Amino acid sequence: MRNFFLLLALFPATLGLAQKKAKSPKKVKVEKIAASITEAELKEHLYVIAGAEMEGRETATEGQRKAASYIEQHFKSIGLLPGNNGTYQQTFPVFRDSLINASLTVNGKAFDLNKDFQPTLQLTRPGSQYFSEVVFAGHGIVDPDAGIDDYGSIDVKGKAVLLLDGAPSSYKTTKRGWRAPNGLYGKYNSAMSKGASAIIIIGNGFPRQALQPNGNMYTNLYADKQPASLFTVSTDLATAIVGESLKDLIARGKDAAIAPAVFKANTMLELQKKVSQLESTNVLGYIEGSDKKDEWLILTAHYDHLGKRGDVIYYGADDDGSGTVGIMEIAEAFAMARAGGNGPRRNVLVMAVSGEEKGLWGSEYFSENSPVPMDKVTADLNIDMIGRVDTERKSADTLNYIYVVGDDKLSTELKPISEMVNKKYVKLSLDYKYNDPADPNQIYFRSDHFNFARKGVPVIFYYDGMLQADYHKPTDTPDKINYKLLKKRADLVFYTAWEMANRDSMIKRDLELPAMAR
Incomplete structure (x- = not known):
């Protein structure tokens, strides 16, 4: 200078x-x-x-x-x-992912990418997964400080887990951010710690815009253990897994925790992607x-x-x-x-x-x-x-x-x-x-x-x-x-x-x- x-x-x-x-x-x-x-x-x-x-x-x-x-x-x-x-x-x-193809079927019925489901590319490894049953674990919140574990005593090792989005109004916490127990990745990490092989979140906003061609970047391609797949799905797709009782579960889940349950449903998750x-x-x-x-x-x-x-x-x-x-x-x-x-x-x-x-x-x-x-x-x-000032100050x-x-x-x-x-x-x-x-x-x-x-x-x-x-x-x-x-x-x-x-x-x-x- x-x-x-x-x-x-x-x-x-x-x-x-x-x-x-x-x-x-x-x-x-x-x-x-x-x-x-x-x-x-x-x-x-x-x-x-x-x-x-x-x-x-x-x-x-x-x-x-x-x-x-x-x-x-x-x-x-x-x-x-x-x-x-x-x-x-x-x-x-x-590392950066480029999506080649993704598919999801329930009891032989194929659902549409972006209309009914989307994978989270950086957390989902290429390949196919087949499950004969899916464990419903309410909101999937695990918060020892609040004495809450939505999984109860149910074993989800190696299984697919279906979760509601958000949290019931009865759940009170000062924890914030994407890693909070009621945040998306907080729930994902809790399911991973329980041994789940796939996590399926019931989300809103379907149909959705297509994933960006190059996907998201990340640094942890190599890990001591493989992460679980993460898919977000529409209520129509979730109904195919749970049945018409899903409406009642969602309604009750607005105010209180929901007990876990197992639903028989032949569910196939598949992802093909290129990793650069x-x-x-x-x-x-x-x-x-x-x-x-x-x-x-x-x-x-x-x-x-x-x-x-x-x-x-x-x-x-x-x-x-x-x-x-x-x-x-x-x-x-x-x-x-x-x-x-x-x-x-x-x-x-x-x-x-x-x-x-x-x-x-x-x-x-x-x-x-x-x-x-x-x-x-x-x-x-x-x-x-x-370089700026806090506009709320x-x-x-x-x-x-x-x-x-x-x-x-x-x-x-x-x-x-x-x-x-x-x-x-x-x-x-x-x-x-x-x-x-x-x-x-x-x-x-x-x-x-x-x-x-x-x-x-x-x-x-x-x-x-x-x-x-x-x-x-x-x-x-x-x-x-x-x-x-x-x-x-x-x-x-x-x-x-x-x-x-x-x-x-x-x-x-x-x-x-x-x-x-x-």
């Missing part, structure tokens, strides 16, 4: 000398380093990252590869060292530490988004272009300090992650295949959306706040450090709304920091709360970013990172990982 060499004049050492001898960070005024993070450069980067050429940066697409190349070139230009065993990109496999192997990458660069170079601080933000739907681009300027350009500028600030002989004591690894929108894929892969020892990582500071500090998530978990030292740094340098209003374990959004488990937390690494997640307005819409564009606020939030992350990278000891790990409530 053009400001890199300009601001380098603030420091007495040349880049070459800096690599040989690092000065104490206490001898430089950190505000001068933070001044390299500018609204202009944040905006310049974001109009590229969230521009039309990047095509929405969907994982394992050409747009994502272009974005990765842009970030890598920036890391190289500011002098970051390659962060993945000598390379700047860490590749992980991605693709790949995606995380982009990693690091600033070498001085006297504590066996320890690491990690900064993360995901650079992927939703891609294109036809000709419509989902730009993802806030989600998470804002976090991506934030860590790019923070990396430049650390690099300039290091080049001037003033930075940091620990290695600072800066990683732009892909696959977050698909299910935290890139950070999960990194956590399982890390080029740095996780027990030597003092903390992960993760940014996911810091009505308090007076709307233009001077940030949601801070996770600072009260895993370490008692995180919150005091975070608050001290903010009070000294930035003076944002720190909002802890999403730290509440009862928060229905369960934000703590929904971004890349969680894959560090589950490995015991203390984490702080910075977030603007923009879950309404343009969230996951093609209208999340760079012209709607508040660049002044974006810079201020990036400053907070930089100052916090500076403190953590230069303190005498690693952040202690003295609290337990909270249980996932979704």
